[in-house]
Structures are given as C-alpha cells and as structure tokens.
Amino acid sequence: MTLPKPHRAAPRPAAPTASRVRAMLALAALAGPGLVPAVAAAHAVLVASVPATGGSVDAGPVAVTLRYNSRIDRGRSKITLLRPDSAAERLAVEADGPADQLAAAATLAPGAYTLRWQVLATDGHITRGDIPFTVAPPNAAMPGAGPAPARTAGN
C-alpha cells in the first residue's frame, strides 16, 4: 500500500493584496489629477500664436490669437500682457471664435512685450506659458534702407 504523496502547493506569484491596491489608489488620489501621467495627454498645448514667440509685429492695433491642440474653456482662460515697463494688463478674451483658440486685441507702442497665457482645457487641467515678442515702430526702416533705387539690369 502506498501512501498518497503530500500535496505541494505550487508557488504563487506575489499578487498585490487588496490593501496594497487601496493604498496605491489613495496615493494617486492625493497626488491629484494633474500629476497622473495617464491623463496628461489631453492638456492644452499651444500650437501657434500671433504674435509668434520671439516674433515682431508693427506698432498699433495688434490682433492676438493663440491656438491650442484641444478645445479650451474660454471663460476660464486668460491672457495677461506684460508691457515693456513690466506693468501687467489682463486682456479681454473675445467671446466668439474657434473652440481651440483664444483671441484678444491691444494697441501697442514699440517695445518688448510678453503674452502670459493660462488656459483650462476641457479635461479640467490648466496649462500656462509665456510668449515674448517685440513691437516695432510702424514702417520701421533699416538704417540706410530707403526706397530701392531704380536699376537697369542686364546692360
């Protein structure tokens, strides 16, 4: 008569216990939605602007347009203009327009400015950034440049 061999439990891979899973979820909740990488892809990213970053526009009325990669909540987004003397002025964001754009208008004198934007994307996340640009005197002429002299070519 043979005795049955003692049953050996197969080694089980360590699985996260329920309490450990709960702890991880609690940590994620504490970190907040802005810090969870899985949802970061939907943040609004600036894809184009007028004035362009580092660009130059003529003095006078300037139409500001910021375009993003996703729809934004215009009512909870803002554009602040930093003037050459560092004074900050919040620009009125136009109510109408494409859902992925912010638009505003300002009349600007020559100098160095920065547009400081903050937008709320439709996923509930806020992004912000700066766009430095220059306002040049209207019809600014390069030194020595004038109307091109008439030339006779090919003779």
Ligand SMILES: [Cu+2]
């Ligand atoms: Cu997001």
